Amino acid sequence: MGRIRILSDTVANQIAAGEVVERPASVVKELLENSLDAGATELRLEIENGGRRLIRISDNGCGMLRDDALLAFERHATSKLSSVKDLLAIATLGFRGEALPSIASVSRLVLETRAEEESTGTRVEIAGGKLIKVDEMALPRGTTITVRDLFFNVPARKKFLRTEPTELAHIAALVTHYSLAHPDKTIQLRHNANELLSVTPVTEIRERVFQVFGSQVLTELVDLGTHERDFPGDEPGLMNQYRLRGFVSGPQVQKLNRNSIYLFVNGRLIRDRLLLHGLTAGYTQLIPPGTYPFALLFLDCDPAEVDVNVHPSKTEVRFRQGSFVHDFVRDSVRRTLTQARPISAAPAPLQPSFGQPTQPAAQLPYSEFSQIVQGGPPPPPPSELFSAGELPQVSMPNWGLRAEAGPSPRFDFGDPQLAPPSPTIGHPGFVRGPVPDTHGALPAGSYAEAVNLEALKDLRPLGQLHDSFIIAAGRDGLWIIDQHVAHERILFEQVLRQQAAGQVERQQLLVPLVLELTAGQEIEYERIAQELDRAGFDTAPVGRRAIAVQAAPADIGPANVEKVVLEILEIAESEMRRATLEEIRRNVAASIGCRAAIKINMPLDMTKMEWLLKKLGECEYPMSCPHGRPIALRYSMREILKSFHRI
Numbered sequence: 230m231g232r233i234r235i236l237s238d239t240v241a242n243q244i245a246a247g248e249v250v251e252r253p254a255s256v257v258k259e260l261l262e263n264s265l266d267a268g269a270t271e272l273r274l275e276i277e278n279g280g281r282r283l284i285r286i287s288d289n290g291c292g293m294l295r296d297d298a299l300l301a302f303e304r305h306a307t308s309k310l311s312s313v314k315d316l317l318a319i320a321t322l323g324f325r326g327e328a329l330p331s332i333a334s335v336s337r338l339v340l341e342t343r344a345e346e347e348s349t350g351t352r353v354e355i356a357g358g359k360l361i362k363v364d365e366m367a368l369p370r371g372t373t374i375t376v377r378d379l380f381f382n383v384p385a386r387k388k389f390l391r392t393e394p395t396e397l398a399h400i401a402a403l404v405t406h407y408s409l410a411h412p413d414k415t416i417q418l419r420h421n422a423n424e425l426l427s428v429t430p431v432t433e434i435r436e437r438v439f440q441v442f443g444s445q446v447l448t449e450l451v452d453l454g455t456h457e458r459d460f461p462g463d464e465p466g467l468m469n470q471y472r473l474r475g476f477v478s479g480p481q482v483q484k485l486n487r488n489s490i491y492l493f494v495n496g497r498l499i500r501d502r503l504l505l506h507g508l509t510a511g512y513t514q515l516i517p518p519g520t521y522p523f524a525l526l527f528l529d530c531d532p533a534e535v536d537v538n539v540h541p542s543k544t545e546v547r548f549r550q551g552s553f554v555h556d557f558v559r560d561s562v563r564r565t566l567t568q569a570r571p572i573s574a575a576p577a578p579l580q581p582s583f584g585q586p587t588q589p590a591a592q593l594p595y596s597e598f599s600q601i602v603q604g605g606p607p608p609p610p611p612s613e614l615f616s617a618g619e620l621p622q623v624s625m626p627n628w629g630l631r632a633e634a635g636p637s638p639r640f641d642f643g644d645p646q647l648a649p650p651s652p653t654i655g656h657p658g659f660v661r662g663p664v665p666d667t668h669g670a671l672p673a674g675s676y677a678e679a680v681n682l683e684a685l686k687d688l689r690p691l692g693q694l695h696d697s698f699i700i701a702a703g704r705d706g707l708w709i710i711d712q713h714v715a716h717e718r719i720l721f722e723q724v725l726r727q728q729a730a731g732q733v734e735r736q737q738l739l740v741p742l743v744l745e746l747t748a749g750q751e752i753e754y755e756r757i758a759q760e761l762d763r764a765g766f767d768t769a770p771v772g773r774r775a776i777a778v779q780a781a782p783a784d785i786g787p788a789n790v791e792k793v794v795l796e797i798l799e800i801a802e803s804e805m806r807r808a809t810l811e812e813i814r815r816n817v818a819a820s821i822g823c824r825a826a827i828k829i830n831m832p833l834d835m836t837k838m839e840w841l842l843k844k845l846g847e848c849e850y851p852m853s854c855p856h857g858r859p860i861a862l863r864y865s866m867r868e869i870l871k872s873f874h875r876i
């Protein structure tokens with residue numbers, strides 16, 4: 230007997246399920262898409278235990294005829310496609326006929342459905358791919374699908390499921406996305422009887438954005454309007470039209486992850502590198518590299534122009550005219566950003582990108598940038614930029630030069646061979662060694678972790694370079710210190726110490742700050758509420774999807790409270806898959822440190838410089854900021870003497 234066998238349907242479905250059903254959110258996605266394809270205008274989702282125990286979706290769509298209700302669980306059974314030709318122009322969200330059999334093969338599933346044409350409905354029960362029973366019963370028009378005990382019969386898959394909040398966050402994000410793409414539908418999401426999302430039909434996407442994200446987000450966004458561009462079609466005289474609509478954030482919004490980018494092609498939520506790149510290219514030099522905007526982009530085109538059959542999960546697409554689409558998105562976003570005046574809030578101090586190498590900002594097209602940035606109200610008074618009472622007042626930071634404040638300055642590193650040896654204190658993970666510059670005229674400074682840290686303790690400030698770097702003389706040479714990252718490190722360690730001791734100094738806010746949260750943020754909030762408290766924020770939930778901040782750490786100044794809280798939630802969200810509370814704690818401290826630290830382009834007098842150097846000398850790890858950027862460069866005496874041919 231030969232060795233090759235045909236797999237049973239059950240096994241084949243379970244294999245397909247591996248691709249279609251990755252986690253509870255993928256089940257939700259398939260079921261939502263089916264309901265939308267069925268023309269439903271009301272979709273209600275119930276989730277229990279992050280979707281592991283229960284996922285139920287009820288719709289008022291066309292329902293299924295009795296025969297179809299059974300057929301739907303056959304592999305490749307679909308009502309949406311009949312020939313390969315149809316595959317070239319798919320107008321529905323589903324088409325592969327794989328979802329229902331796949332889901333039914335790895336769960337206990339109940340389908341209840343009634344089509345308009347039939348007077349009674351059908352109930353089908355399947356467990357682990359096996360038909361348990363079929364009943365006839367009275368049902369309203371539409372379909373309800375209940376999926377229980379996902380992966381009950383595939384323990385290997387079950388192990389890969391994350392915690393309840395993580396799985397729920399994925400579901401909430403997904404439903405949020407779909408609700409944005411379909412403003413004309415009623416969509417509800419409940420988890421363990423808590424309502425996470427509930428939206429009613431509206432005519433404008435703008436109104437849906439308001440329903441989902443609240444007014445705060447809306448004020449940070451710029452309406453793209455409608456952009457159209459044609460590409461010559463296959464036949465002479467025939468043009469393929471592409472249309473782009475949506476909302477993008479102004480340059481003051483700099484997210485640390487891509488979670489706030491929503492891309493839809495013909496109403497289908499997708500992840501696409503090409504579109505993502507087109508979008509970020511539109512922001513080149515408007516926001517620092519490594520940061521991301523908020524964006525809600527709807528691209529519509531002839532279905533024949535885009536292949537959605539790239540992957541079973543249908544989240545990847547392939548455009549026939551890839552580079553045309555890329556440039557269209559980039560140009561539309563760019564044009565909107567450079568023409569628009571934001572409706573927006575105060576300019577946020579630029580934050581360093583997290584651990585990413587950054588570009589020098591010198592070539593920034595300042596006119597464009599300032600045009601956008603200067604629309605906002607004046608920056609916060611500098612007093613708020615200092616930790617409470619520790620530093621005396623200084624003059625206003627030079628916001629006009631803010632464009633230069635973002636990326637850290639970069640230095641050229643030449644051939645390390647030329648470097649004279651230096652005594653080392655190893656700090657693993659950092660570049661070490663003195664580094665001559667490429668022109669060979671002046672030896673450039675060493676990253677200072679390669680030197681005796683004791684030397685930091687008696688540095689004498691000589692002055693400031695470009696109001697941004699402190700020049701200091703030390704026993705062992707000449708030092709250049711980045712004032713912002715140095716202060717950031719000082720504050721970071723201070724906050725960590727205070728948190729550990731439970732002694733964060735709090736300031737009561739005069740008026741509690743109410744923040745509206747997205748469904749995803751609300752879930753993160755529940756998870757990290759205690760961490761926020763430990764970090765010095767008094768917060769409490771108020772109403773649905775909003776929190777009130779009553780007190781904040783004294784270090785950060787009232788003007789920064791909102792930004793820091795939202796940033797912390799964002800960090801928690803981006804680290805969803807793996808962040809431990811310890812990591813979140815460090816990130817919270819880093820975030821506070823970054824917001825509260827003095828900026829560059831800020832003149833400091835001698836007392837302040839002395840204070841900063843003294844505090845830096847007291848730090849445990851004075852050589853790099855919490856995000857991994859270097860704090861100090863050093864020209865050793867040896868390098869200096871050698872350059873003057875004295876040794």
Ligand code: ADP
Nearest residue numbers: 263267301307308323324325326327328329372
């Ligand atoms: P596909 O969506 O790719 O066609 P599915 O396995 O997801 O495949 O669904 C199989 C078929 O079941 C669909 O083609 C559709 O006819 C029917 N169906 C699934 N869900 C619904 C629903 N909520 N309402 C009406 N019909 C549905």
Ligand code: MG
Nearest residue numbers: 259263323328
């Ligand atoms: Mg489907």
